[in-house]
Amino acid sequence: MSGKIVTIAQQKGGSGKTTIAAHLAVAWARRRGRTVAILDIDPQGSLGEWLEARERRLGEDATGLGFRTASGWGSRHEANALARDYDYVLIDTPPKAEQDARVAMDVCDLIVVPVQPTPVDLWATKATLKVAAGEDTPAILVVNRMPSRARLTGEMIEALREFGPATASARLGNRVSYAASIGRGSTVIEDVPRSRAAEEIDALAEELLACLRA
Numbered sequence: 162m163s164g165k166i167v168t169i170a171q172q173k174g175g176s177g178k179t180t181i182a183a184h185l186a187v188a189w190a191r192r193r194g195r196t197v198a199i200l201d202i203d204p205q206g207s208l209g210e211w212l213e214a215r216e217r218r219l220g221e222d223a224t225g226l227g228f229r230t231a232s233g234w235g236s237r238h239e240a241n242a243l244a245r246d247y248d249y250v251l252i253d254t255p256p257k258a259e260q261d262a263r264v265a266m267d268v269c270d271l272i273v274v275p276v277q278p279t280p281v282d283l284w285a286t287k288a289t290l291k292v293a294a295g296e297d298t299p300a301i302l303v304v305n306r307m308p309s310r311a312r313l314t315g316e317m318i319e320a321l322r323e324f325g326p327a328t329a330s331a332r333l334g335n336r337v338s339y340a341a342s343i344g345r346g347s348t349v350i351e352d353v354p355r356s357r358a359a360e361e362i363d364a365l366a367e368e369l370l371a372c373l374r375a
Contacts, residue, residue, distance in 0.1 A: 164196075164244040165373045167251050168269040170293070173285030174256035176275045177305040179207040180339050181365075182253045187348045188366035190225045195248040198227030202236045202265060203255040214346025233261060237268045249373075259292055266293050271372055272300040274326070278307060278317035290324055300326040301372060303365065306335040331364035 167185070169178045182199060190197040201208040208228075215224050227247055231239040236252065243250045252269065254262045266272050272293050276286045286302070293300045302321055321328045333339070334357065342352045349358040 163241070164246075164248045164250055165271070166240050166244055166269040167249065167271050167273060167369065167373070168254060168262075168265040168298075169251065169273045169275065170254045170262050170266060170289055171275050171285065172256055172259070172262070172288045172292075173282055176256070176277060176282065176285075177333070177339075178253055178256075178275055179203070179211070180343055181273070181275055181303065181305065181333070182208060182251045183211050183343060184339070184348045184350070184362045185366055185369065186226055186249075186251050188350055188362050189249055189370070192350065192363065193366070193370070196227075196246070197225075197249045197251065198229070198243040198247040200236065200240055200243060200250055200252045201228070201230045202232055202261055203253050204232070205255065206230070208253050211343055211346055214344070216346070218346045234264055236261065236264050240265070240268045262289070263292055263296065266296040266298055269298055271369065272296075272298050273303055273369065274300055275303050275305040276321065277305055283317065283320055286321075286324065290326065294325075299372070301369070302326055302328040304328065304332040307332045308335050329365060329368050331361060331368045333361050333365065334358065 169182050186197045189195045212228050229239050252265045254265050276282050336358045338349050338358045342349050
């Protein structure tokens with residue numbers, strides 16, 4: 162039985178795809194005992210740099226995660242190969258690379274679309290969801306870097322409801338701790354396990370697992 166493949170996609174750069182991929186990988190592996198692999202198809206290679214920092218901190222054999230890189234059509238082969246050996250495979254896609262994203266969306270069981278609550282991000286999300294719709298794969302929107310201004314956030318979330326896919330109930334706040342932990346090759350659930358940020362990641366990890374089981 163093959164594992165589940167989750168693609169994190171957003172045409173706009175800086176949406177938080179890599180941060181979410183790393184945090185979900187650790188949340189599923191460390192807190193839920195699943196085997197998890199990451200497939201980085203973004204030429205920028207940020208996930209690879211995160212994993213290298215993690216290896217320096219924990220030791221090469223102690224990261225608890227599988228990792229591969231790929232590009233283009235090769236990502237389909239790599240994703241399927243990893244799914245034979247791991248419970249979950251997370252694919253981090255590049256921005257502004259529709260063909261690569263299309264392949265990753267086609268091979269997966271769930272598309273996670275991070276979106277910051279700003280008009281520019283909403284515009285970019287429409288393009289991402291247009292690609293996703295063509296692959297007939299379930300998608301879920303994840304509000305990321307949510308500001309404390311309730312009125313703006315409420316307006317943006319209301320606008321997301323018109324896009325079609327469900328919006329995750331779990332939302333990630335605009336917190337320095339996310340970026341700080343990634344820079345150390347870590348995650349907030351390891352660095353600050355009792356923080357609000359860790360609670361947010363745990364809630365999102367559990368919600369997405371429920372989507373995959375549905």
